Amino acid sequence: MNIVIIDYGAGNIQSIKFALKRLGYDAILSDDPEIIKAADRVIFPGVGEAGSAMKMLKDKRLHELIPKLQQPVLGICLGMQLMCNYSEEGKTEGLGIFDTEVKKFNKDLKVPQIGWNTIKNLQTSLFQDVSENEYVYLVHSFYVAECEHEIAQTNYGVDYSCALHKENFYGVQFHPEKSSKAGEKILENFLKLELRS
Template sequence: MKIVIIDYGAGNIQSIKFALERLGYSAVLSDDPKIIKAADKVIFPGVGEASSAMKKLREHRLENLIAELTQPVLGICLGMQLMCNYSEEGNTRGLGIFDVDVVKFTDELKVPQIGWNQIRELKTPLFRDIPENGFIYLVHSYYAPLCGETIAVTDYGIPYSSAVQKDNFWGVQFHPEKSSTLGERILKNFITL
């Protein structure tokens, strides 16, 4: 099994790689379109700010490639947000894979949301053997509202999409690589899809 983590200079790449290694899988870090296209599974990480991350994707000539992939792709945190239509963060056009716009939490809430929160209303095999209301780890100020592609919900002032799925694309707002055994199970579920 060939797992590729997209390396475009905006991500929590090493912690994802180490989490996969703990599960017995090795992953390649790459920004080479040929290597990414040849992967069995692709992970699209992201930490940072949306507009600068999209700029890095363009610089690495990966902006169009990701949406054209046909194997299972998992976007994590900012990676998931960039797979949406648009983000208010930096007035950023996304990749348009998920049909939802990313918006900022209201000023009444403490942002960023940092720490452990629960996921519920779990759908798809990505959450096989994951309990309802299990705890995952999040760090974010922007979120994807509930939509037709929502496969997990988290509450922070309002309910929002903590995971989305369309065709061969999955996205999680939380960090599975930092979410203890539950997060590792979700990563394993993705690898074995």
């Protein structure tokens, strides 16, 4: 299987690559549009600040490519947030794949949310054989508002969408590559997805 991790300067790409390796898969790191388009699976990671990450995507013209991809695409953490319409972080216009907005956690909460939290209301085969209220690892100060694309939910002061799905696009707020056996299972499920699951 040809797996490409988008390498645009704002992702924890090595830890994802190692997680895939543990599952028996090799991944290519690339920012080349032709290589990305030819992949069987695309992983879109993200760590850092939304505005600067979007600038990096635009500098490489990947902001035009990603929404047009036809194969299964998985956005992770900031990658998922950038797939939304808009983020309050840096007042950033996103890729517009998911029709929802990214909001800042209430000032009364300790941010960033760092550590393990549970996921619930699991939907689609991305979560096949993953238990309700399983623990996953999160690090973020902004959250995706609940929306029609939600396929998993987490609570941190507010219920929010921690996983999204629309057509061939998936996103997870948590880090599957750091989420132990549950995270490995989610990555494995993504690699085995049928396009219309």
